[in-house]
């Protein structure tokens with residue numbers, strides 16, 4: 001995983017909104033925000049925004065509340081769900097889910113700490129430090145009570161320093177640039193207005209792309225692969241505006257949350273709902289849970305039903321419009337706009353929004369006022385099977401809140417499997433079952449916590 005590589009995100013300080021295209025609608029020049037690669041920034045919706053607001057106000061106090069603001073999140077690498085948060089044109093900090101405590105943790109950036117200090121109208125204390133030269137990384141001892149929190153801003157020799165309280169001293173994390181930030185009110189509506197040209201442009205490009213593929217394969221019937229998620233919702237809308245009648249299919253793996261199946265059903269009979277004929281529980285007892293590195297569920301629950309459907313309904317082949325995006329994952333980064341399905345030979349897939357960012361997708365949905373899956377409002381940033389091994393533990397926490405019965409049922413199945421295979425409950429609770437071969441950092445975590453893993457059990461034998 002690439003962690004140190006960075007991306008650039010643009011913001012208009014005049015309008016206090018993100019800039020999605022080349023320029024803001026107001027014509028002002030934008031500021032650049034450095035964020036982690038690949039920079040698939042998204043809009044934070046209702047429940048997640050409230051959660052972030054609660055965490056921030058708990059840490060900084062109620063004056064720091066950010067609920068009325070546009071909050072953007074950028075996913076980056078970490079033990080589990082980890083997002084950089086962008087508010088008022090500043091990358092204010094990193095919110096991560098700690099798999100051990102099952103709590104969210106917020107760590108501010110230098111500018112973020114300065115931003116919150118200013119919002120709370122806190123006075124920055126001046127301390128005459130006996131330090132010179134390059135200050136970043138230096139350590140000093142001082143009065144224990146200089147900081148109210150773990151992080152803070154102090155002033156020394158005219159410089160603003162972002163420091164962290166440690167057991168017996170302070171560490172200078174960074175020198176803060178005293179740049180103004182925009183404190184103007186903002187709203188999603190304003191963001192959409194100011195980015196209208198960009199949204200219209202990518203919409204028209206996607207339509208042109210799709211039309212050209214339909215013309216390339218004039219004999220082929222066209223359908224949309226619908227997952228109930230945001231990306232395929234957008235391609236469904238685009239496909240329906242290009243073609244009058246378009247077939248739609250959705251694969252019900254049997255592990256969808258009720259919100260997703262209800263949402264898909266609301267589209268009525270135009271959606272073919274495909275179901276698997278394989279027996280998941282029988283496979284599970286033979287193979288154990290599917291893992292990130294052995295996703296046997298995918299063939300049985302998804303690919304087989306698609307294969308059967310396409311073969312039956314489109315024996316001469318078909319053109320499928322999919323919502324795949326390159327930025328969504330590292331494995332998708334090299335996808336082509338047109339692909340033959342290696343598992344379903346007569347199916348050609350086209351991806352009209354391959355180059356879109358998550359924020360383009362959400363903005364399009366809001367601009368067009370499309371009805372979307374309610375799971376997004378409940379805090380999910382992706383929708384799919386609730387037992388998916390690719391799901392982060394931060395998201396499994398959401399499943400446990402939204403659908404406690406299904407969560408419990410799946411956990412119990414995992415616990416039973418763990419007991420039979422000499423794994424502890426912790427092995428399940430930390431989400432270690434999601435790998436056949438644990439990545440290095442997870443292996444280290446298991447060793448630190450004295451938890452049996454596949455390889456430690458092998459050694460004991």
Ligand SMILES: [Zn+2]
Nearest residue numbers: 012015024026
């Ligand atoms: Zn502007």
